[in-house]
Amino acid sequence: MALDRSDVEGIAHLARIAINEQDIENTTATLKDILHMVDQMQAVNTDNIEPLAHPLELVQRLRSDEVTETNQRDHFQQLAPQTENGLYLVPKVIE
Amino acid sequence: MQWEAVIGLEVHVQLATKSKIFSGASTAFGAEPNTQACAVDLGLPGVLPVLNAEAVRMAVMFGLGIHAHINQTNIFARKNYFYPDLPKGYQTSQMDLPIVGQGYVDIPLESGEIKRIGVTRAHLEEDAGKSLHEDFHGMTGIDLNRAGTPLLEIVSEPDLRSATEAVAYLKYIHGLIRYLGISDGNMAQGSMRCDANVSIRPKGETTLGTRAEIKNVNSFRFIEKAINYEIERQIDVLEAGNKVVQETRLYDSERDETRSMRGKEEANDYRYFPCPDLLPVIITDEDLKSIRDGLPELPEQKRQRFMDAFKLSEYDATILSEERETAEYFEQVATQCDDAKLAANWMMGELAARLNKNNLEITESPVPADRLAKLLSRLKDQTINGKGAKTAFEALWEGADDVDAVIEAKGLKQVTDTNAIAAIVDEIIAQHPEQVEQYKAADDAKRKKMIGFFVGQVMKASKGSANPGQVNQLLQQKLS
Numbered sequence: 001m002a003l004d005r006s007d008v009e010g011i012a013h014l015a016r017i018a019i020n021e022q023d024i025e026n027t028t029a030t031l032k033d034i035l036h037m038v039d040q041m042q043a044v045n046t047d048n049i050e051p052l053a054h055p056l057e058l059v060q061r062l063r064s065d066e067v068t069e070t071n072q073r074d075h076f077q078q079l080a081p082q083t084e085n086g087l088y089l090v091p092k093v094i095e
Numbered sequence: 096m097q098w099e100a101v102i103g104l105e106v107h108v109q110l111a112t113k114s115k116i117f118s119g120a121s122t123a124f125g126a127e128p129n130t131q132a133c134a135v136d137l138g139l140p141g142v143l144p145v146l147n148a149e150a151v152r153m154a155v156m157f158g159l160g161i162h163a164h165i166n167q168t169n170i171f172a173r174k175n176y177f178y179p180d181l182p183k184g185y186q187t188s189q190m191d192l193p194i195v196g197q198g199y200v201d202i203p204l205e206s207g208e209i210k211r212i213g214v215t216r217a218h219l220e221e222d223a224g225k226s227l228h229e230d231f232h233g234m235t236g237i238d239l240n241r242a243g244t245p246l247l248e249i250v251s252e253p254d255l256r257s258a259t260e261a262v263a264y265l266k267y268i269h270g271l272i273r274y275l276g277i278s279d280g281n282m283a284q285g286s287m288r289c290d291a292n293v294s295i296r297p298k299g300e301t302t303l304g305t306r307a308e309i310k311n312v313n314s315f316r317f318i319e320k321a322i323n324y325e326i327e328r329q330i331d332v333l334e335a336g337n338k339v340v341q342e343t344r345l346y347d348s349e350r351d352e353t354r355s356m357r358g359k360e361e362a363n364d365y366r367y368f369p370c371p372d373l374l375p376v377i378i379t380d381e382d383l384k385s386i387r388d389g390l391p392e393l394p395e396q397k398r399q400r401f402m403d404a405f406k407l408s409e410y411d412a413t414i415l416s417e418e419r420e421t422a423e424y425f426e427q428v429a430t431q432c433d434d435a436k437l438a439a440n441w442m443m444g445e446l447a448a449r450l451n452k453n454n455l456e457i458t459e460s461p462v463p464a465d466r467l468a469k470l471l472s473r474l475k476d477q478t479i480n481g482k483g484a485k486t487a488f489e490a491l492w493e494g495a496d497d498v499d500a501v502i503e504a505k506g507l508k509q510v511t512d513t514n515a516i517a518a519i520v521d522e523i524i525a526q527h528p529e530q531v532e533q534y535k536a537a538d539d540a541k542r543k544k545m546i547g548f549f550v551g552q553v554m555k556a557s558k559g560s561a562n563p564g565q566v567n568q569l570l571q572q573k574l575s
Contacts, residue, residue: 014364016177053170053192053369060374065112065149068119069133076137077129086128087227087236090179 003032096334097298100326101306102261102291103253106268107246108278109222109286110153115243116221117144117187122244124284132224132239138183144372146171150245153277154194154219155378155386157247160271160393161214163198165383171219171373174365179237180224188248190367193218194376195247200271201395202263203413212264213252222246241285247277253292253303258322262315265289270394270417282313289318293325295333304329305339309353312346321346325353397422405435415439421457424464431468434475441471445488462491469498482559483507510560513569516553519561520569523552534574546570 008028012019019027073086082089115122118135135142158165172190195217201209224239249268255261269287272278280287294306309325312318324346329339344353392400397416401407407415415425425442429435446467450460470491474484479502490501502508510516524531527549534545546567553566 010364014175014177014366054371054374056374058374059377060146062148062151062376063119063145065114065147066119067114067121069114069121069131071130072133073127073129076132076134076139082234084231084236086130087231087238088129088179089231089234090237092228092233092235093179093226 003028003035098295098326098330098333099298099300100256100258100322101253101294101296101303102255102257102322104249104251104255104261104264105290105292106249106251106265107222107288107290108157108249108268108272108280110150110245110247111276111278112147112149112153112245114147116147116150116219116245118243120243126240128236128238129240132242136239136243144187144370146373146376147245150219151194151376151378152386153245153275154217154247155383156275156277156390157217157249157272158195158198159387159390160275161195161198161200161217163214163217164196165378166192166194166196167378167380167383168192169194169218169376169378171370171376172367173370174220174367176365178223178226179235180226180239180242182224182239182242186220186223187370187373188220188367189218191369194378200264200267201413202260202267203410203417204263205259207408207410209409209413210254210260212254212260215250215252217247217249220246220248253294258319258326261291261322262319265315265318266417267394270419274391274393274419276391282315285313288313291318291322291325293322293329294339295326295329304333305341307339307341307353308343309346310343310356317346317348320348320351321353324351328353394422401425401435405429405439407435407439411439411443414443418457424457424460427464428468428471431465432471432475434471437471437475438468441467441488445485449492461494462488466491466496466498473498473502477509477511477562478502479507480509480559480562482554483509486559506558506560508560509562510557511562511565513565516557516561516565517569517573519553519556520549520566520573523549523556524573527552531574546574549574 005024005028008019008024008031077083077088080088109122110116112122114120115136118133120133120136121131123131135144155165169189170192171187173185174188174190175185177184193216197216198214199211200214201211204210222241222244224237224242227236227238229236251264255264269280272287273280278286282288289312291309291312292306293309294304296302296304307325307329309321312321325344332339340355343356345356346353394416398409398412401412401416401422402409405412416422421442425438428442429438432438446460446462449455450457467488470484470487473479473487474481479487483502486505487498487501487507490505491498495501530545530548534542534549537545549570550563550566553570554561554563
């Protein structure tokens with residue numbers, strides 16, 4: 001699978017990661033290596049093998065539908081750079 | 096050129112659980128901002144999701160309600176995107192193995208036919224928070240109370256061909272989730288939301304045209320308007336020789352138009368992968384059986400029963416069974432007045448017209464079921480005639496609560512005394528010698544039409560109180 005510079009720039013943008021010129025080169029090379037490994041895995045015959053969504057062969061435990069959390073807004077909002085009227089404030093994201 | 100619209104809907108339904116899908120925070124509507132957003136909902140480091148059993152049960156109920164295949168092993172996946180109301184940076188959703196697979200619903204069309212609409216899938220996911228873009232000194236306010244509320248996303252096949260069909264499908268889904276009790280379906284509060292994928296193609300063409308996705312529509316009326324606007328817009332684009340662009344558009348109800356959401360379009364790549372924090376969900380055969388055994392009577396079963404027990408047409412039965420409250424009202428009226436067809440006609444005619452005009456739900460009807468039943472009984476036992484019933488209904492709508500008192504006070508009692516009616520008939524015949532002459536000269540076919548004139552005159556003279564059947568009979572005797 002081919003991967004070029006613009007793919008790396010695109011992925012970095014989607015992940016909101018700032019990446020400098022030097023790192024783009026290195027990252028592209030590293031990701032190519034990983035994709036090469038993926039190509040090798042893709043080449044293995046997996047007919048008759050069940051897809052695996054999780055490495056542990058366990059089943060999801062469910063919880064009963066009960067409200068167990070209390071209001072800890074003041075506590076949580078100590079972490080936030082800015083709050084107002086109980087809202088977390090963030091830079092405006094739409095025009 | 097003749098164009099055909101192709102529409103598929105994605106409906107998001109908030110499930111009526113007490114707590115969130117992956118945390119023990121409350122889902123109650125209308126709380127103070129962020130008072131129901133716990134560490135899991137905030138996506139703080141180190142937290143782990145624990146799946147709500149009730150959300151799983153409700154999703155399975157829905158699946159059974161649309162004859163769908165239930166994936167007894169289903170998988171949660173992460174849908175990655177950045178937005179401030181999604182603090183984790185991903186929405187926990189389902190991709191490859193959703194809980195509900197292929198199913199279908201049968202919806203009533205205006206033509207009186209029933210159309211089968213395919214449902215591609217329905218999957219469980221978490222809702223995001225809310226962004227408030229009002230005046231916060233140029234900043235955006237974030238309320239995460241809604242974050243983590245369980246959603247069922249129901250994806251239809253592109254089987255719908257008009258805005259009207261889309262609304263009929265939505266109403267069916269709305270009715271179904273309320274029958275099942277898995278959501279209140281309150282569109283104004285966002286418990287049921289709808290995105291529409293709309294494309295057009297020349298009639299007869301089988302490949303699909305380029306689609307636009309309309310978001311942000313929160314009422315049946317707006318969905319109809321938004322889709323109609325979008326169909327017209329795409330026809331204009333194509334007829335001007337241009338191409339429809341695949342994009343997301345927002346519906347603006349104030350201007351009644353859809354607008355492109357430019358900027359959010361760049362690279363719609365959600366990079367789904369299985370969520371490592373959640374193990375595969377297994378629904379055992381016993382779970383499935385116990386959920387199936389616990390299902391209430393569903394709209395389509397009610398429809399069938401209305402057809403069998405009350406001899407209603409499929410269309411009438413569908414309309415009357417769609418919403419639970421309507422079905423219950425109908426059953427009460429039909430049983431108490433002992434005439435299902437009469438009850439159906441009045442509910443779909445007089446009552447529906449009044450409710451629509453005043454924008455009321457059946458539960459808000461000023462005329463309760465027992466009162467309508469009483470009125471229809473009086474119509475049936477010939478105490479009043481059709482015209483009198485309408486006048487009485489009017490009074491009941493305005494708040495009168497005693498049917499017999501209304502009939503008495505308004506003098507609506509039908510005159511069935513043959514002698515009294517005969518006297519009026521004689522009088523009318525005497526007053527209209529010319530018409531009598533013409534009637535006598537006419538052949539049978541013409542007479543049938545002409546007698547209407549005399550019936551009208553007699554009814555008028557009796558102030559609408561005569562029994563029209565008797566009037567007709569007496570006139571025929573006396574004129575022959």
